[in-house]
Amino acid sequence: MSDDDALFAAEMQGVQRLPQEERVALQKVSTSPWAIAARRQAATASRAPRNFLSTAEIPFLDPYYVLEYRREGVQHGVFRKLKQGRYDIEARLDLHKVTVEMARVQVFEFIREAMRLDLRTLIIVHGRGHHNQSGAAVLKSYINLWLPEMEEVQAFCSAQPQHGGAGAAYVLLRKSERKKQENRDRLSRGRTESR
Template sequence: MGDDDRLFAEEMAGVKPLELERRVVLKKDSGDAVSIAARRAAATASSEARNFLSTSDIELLDPYYVLEFRREGVQHGVFRRLKQGKYAIEARLDLHKMTVDQARLQVFEFIREAMKADLRTVMIVHGRGHHSESKGAVIKSYVNRWLPEMDEVQGFSSAQPQHGGAGAVYIMLRKSERKKQENRDRLARGRSV
């Protein structure tokens, strides 16, 4: 033992630790687990009640099938830029290792949240289904069905190779009313100058 340790031990001889009484008593009982489970079930049920995305059987797509969808009114040049990956990706959702039901809920909530945040271009990584036991890309096939079912989706296209290629999809979302008004205001200012 060094001199400092010995001196410290001599000084601390006979010292008793202070007894602290607990000011907060944490009590966990089975009621907490039940209430947490009930809250989770209620949240899932409310999301499920609003979620209209189809879960019926579909024809499975080839893992390398290129996805493409464009609503009427989307300009060709805008859609071409989307397909080329020229727009900044503002949010990304990865569906790897999810079941169809999990993916369905995630896609629904992801698009809703993106709209609330006024995002325009997002990406979903669905994978190609190589590790699936089925004879096709299951999640990719469902994503291809779900996105056109959502009015918020203006168009989508399989990603460029550097962003995941046929295992991911770029999605263009509808402009929010606030963004439309900002554009009108900006254009009006430009004309008055």
């Protein structure tokens, strides 16, 4: 044993280990209001639906191109009535002078909010793109791309002249589960009353 080791052993003679708690004692640290607000925002943001609409480059439509889209299962008579503008418009979104990115967010939130409120027939005013130097209908082209990507949208088409013509689109949303149940209840009540 070296001199240093012998000296260390002599100094440590009679020393005992301190008692230790086997558990770690956790103390709650008071959190600032900003940290709490940030946590809440992060928690609610993860529950919100993610906007999946794309802003990738696409071929642009002519300003006077007539939009028409009908998801499988939508009756011809329903689509014809939509094209004729015979449904009451329950909500309107105007996208004039809005960037593509802003329009992407607004369209996504508009459709989600309309579904939450049980609305069925909407109008989106996108303009024809006359003020665009390229002469292309940029927002109209993206509306034509985005609406079929949203499963809530059952059909859409260019509006009648009195509602904006080729610069606007009627949008038909699917019925919410609550509205479907109301229809079932109404129809079943009619059957039982007629007996």
